[in-house]
Amino acid sequence: MGDAFAVKDCALIAIATGELAQTLRELRDKLKTISTSCIYYHFWGGLLRPRFDDPEYQNDFAVWCSRSLHDKALAERLALIDPTHYPDLEDLRRELVETIEERLEESEVLAWMTASGRFYFVRSQIVVFDTGKRITTLEELTSRVPHMSQGTVFYHLIDARRRTPQGNNDFSEWLMGFGEEYRELSDRITCIDPYFTTLTDLRDDLSKVLLSYTRERRG
Numbered sequence: 001m002g003d004a005f006a007v008k009d010c011a012l013i014a015i016a017t018g019e020l021a022q023t024l025r026e027l028r029d030k031l032k033t034i035s036t037s038c039i040y041y042h043f044w045g046g047l048l049r050p051r052f053d054d055p056e057y058q059n060d061f062a063v064w065c066s067r068s069l070h071d072k073a074l075a076e077r078l079a080l081i082d083p084t085h086y087p088d089l090e091d092l093r094r095e096l097v098e099t100i101e102e103r104l105e106e107s108e109v110l111a112w113m114t115a116s117g118r119f120y121f122v123r124s125q126i127v128v129f130d131t132g133k134r135i136t137t138l139e140e141l142t143s144r145v146p147h148m149s150q151g152t153v154f155y156h157l158i159d160a161r162r163r164t165p166q167g168n169n170d171f172s173e174w175l176m177g178f179g180e181e182y183r184e185l186s187d188r189i190t191c192i193d194p195y196f197t198t199l200t201d202l203r204d205d206l207s208k209v210l211l212s213y214t215r216e217r218r219g
Contacts, residue, residue: 041123068115160173172187192206
């Protein structure tokens with residue numbers, strides 16, 4: 001194969017914005033103007049944060065609506081929003097606002113009901129580390145994926161979507177750099193859902209795809 005794959009690691013740094021909401025109307029209004037890095041953090045940050053429980057919902061907005069606003073109906077609607085379907089964070093913002101506005105139209109009480117806890121908007125800043133590790137063959141990639149850190153999985157499978165021109169993951173992009181030979185494998189990796197899961201499970205899914213492909217090639 002050609003150019004080596006540079007294995008990176010990362011950490012998602014949480015930075016307080018000073019912005020908060022204690023009613024659903026306030027949340028809606030803040031979402032209209034808040035930095036897109038906040039939206040990114042509240043959808044994806046949970047994957048890299050230490051967790052001491054198993055939250056019912058994947059994004060922070062749904063969790064807050066459930067736990068602090070006690071609105072299960074809205075929480076479930078927000079939980080169904082898959083950020084991978086919105087390559088542009090502004091599109092994701094609009095979907096959030098529209099979903100909340102629809103719920104507000106259903107109940108005037110919700111507009112002013114005070115939540116039992118405030119929603120604090122946090123923005124994200126990603127810090128990237130070069131591990132110094134390089135991968136030059138498919139066999140190397142297959143053997144190393146099971147040992148990759150969660151930060152590496154996040155950086156190359158998730159954060160890559162906002163860095164690559166086609167909104168793809170780094171592994172598929174690398175494989176396609178060698179022509180049509182690996183298109184099928186690249187497509188299989190692209191089809192892995194990175195959102196409704198954990199980083200450990202995501203790493204396992206990637207490993208299974210690679211192992212299955214290499215076994216098929218051996219015949």
